[in-house]
Amino acid sequence: MYLDIGNVLNTSPGITEQTLDRLDDRVAIAHDRIEEGREAEEHGYAALNLPQTVDTDEIRSALEPFGTPEAVLTVGIGGSALGAATISDALADQTDVEAHFLDNVDPEDTAALLDSLPLDETVLNVVSRSGTTAETLANFLVVREAMEDAGVDWTEQTFVTTGDEGNLRNLADKHDLPSLRVPDGVPGRFSALSTVGLACGALQGIDIEGVVEGARSEMDKLSGSLEDSPGYAYGAVAYALAERGALTNAMMPYAESLEYFAEWFAQLWAESLGKEGLGQTPARALGATDQHSQLQLYRAGPRDKLVTLVRPREREDIDIPETDLEGLSYLGGAGLGDLLDAEFEATEASLAAEDRPNIRIEVDAVDAHGIGELMYAMEAATVMYGELAGVSTFTQPAVEWGKKAARGLLGGGEFEEADAVADKREFTIE
């Protein structure tokens, strides 16, 4: 992965070369702490070891009973869905097996999806680290019933990834379902490179080994200097910019196949770093589409943003046909990819011309290696940012508060968080 931070130097907000030197000293200290955590397999830090601890053979053999299905339906939410979705989306060109994700509990959307799926040829991939998440278990029950109604033996077509305990583990044991464990010490949003994020791709026949290799090549770059580690450098610079007022980070890939990547990144960044009044709000954008909408704000709105532009250096191109239509002849002879690249560089320059900080991230291609590199580097960036900010990167008390309140409201136990719902202030206007 290549990182270019030239456009954060002396921008507004921005950092100077002297700041970078000072930051580098702090990166060295943070790196030592991270290494300590990795060595002891501490909660969270253990996730940065996944490229060397994940066993892709184990994943493939656990999935053997399913052969090659027509479709995979992953039921999970947050970290139990977004990593798999990012990998499947990026590598969709490697497979004919469709991947669908049921994370939300919108009844209309769920009904439409279930109507459209060949249920007898679909593997149901249920994923929950805790094994207790209401949305995931509710969706599982709905899909299971739909399979039963369609005369499909769901026990023959269901695969489970979960922890050693919890409702989902009990269910897998009861029905003797093929299953995998979520590795210890790996929080949901850092689990993309584990059983959690790779099983779906394996069912699709995607090159998950290549994803892990790509991640490993970024893992091997972790060092005590941001100059040697793109992941650490991204995290450290984003942190320094946030300290100087860049409180939003617009993640803007210029590739449709990386749209989910921006969504996955948003969970990683927000849930890990949004603590104690600190953090940087991830915004999702897609180039070139959002160049024609959000760029106005990024270039001329408040100076409170970092824009992160992501692209592959190579992609398959489609030629734009030659034309003698007046004013359009400049397009002929170029490719759609050339146009997308020109748009990318134009956005970068338009921000730089106004001294707006932006960072360029590139991979050679959106392939297995490239997506592995990107995902690992962003995880390392998040951990580095968290160390520098002094927050507890691997917890999510605010999200858990909401989970308990929702469960309490549905009668799933006594939770004081649910009582707080009754205190809602109202000021209704019709």
Ligand SMILES: O=P(O)(O)OC[C@H]1O[C@H](O)[C@H](O)[C@@H](O)[C@@H]1O
């Ligand atoms: O994997 P699960 O236990 O079902 O959790 C799914 C998601 O639930 C919560 O919202 C957590 O805050 C997320 O980090 C997690 O990814």
